[in-house]
Amino acid sequence: MELEQRITDLEARLAFQDDTIQTLSDVLVAQQRTVDRLQAQLGLLARRQEDLQSRIEGEGDEAPPPHY
DSSP: OHHHHHHHHHHHHHHHHHHHHHHHHHHHHHHHHHHHHHHHHHHHHHHHHHHHHHHHHHHTTSOOOTTO
């Protein structure tokens, strides 16, 4: 009888662990999607920053207007 109880307990623990692993996997997938999205946004912001910086530096090279 004790062997049956131990097997039942082990089966219950295994089912709980399987559920926990699946939940953690789902959370990990969601987090990876978030990280991927944030990396793409960061890349876009970096390109915009570089573009703005080059525009600002390019404006400094222009000669002042003739009325100065």
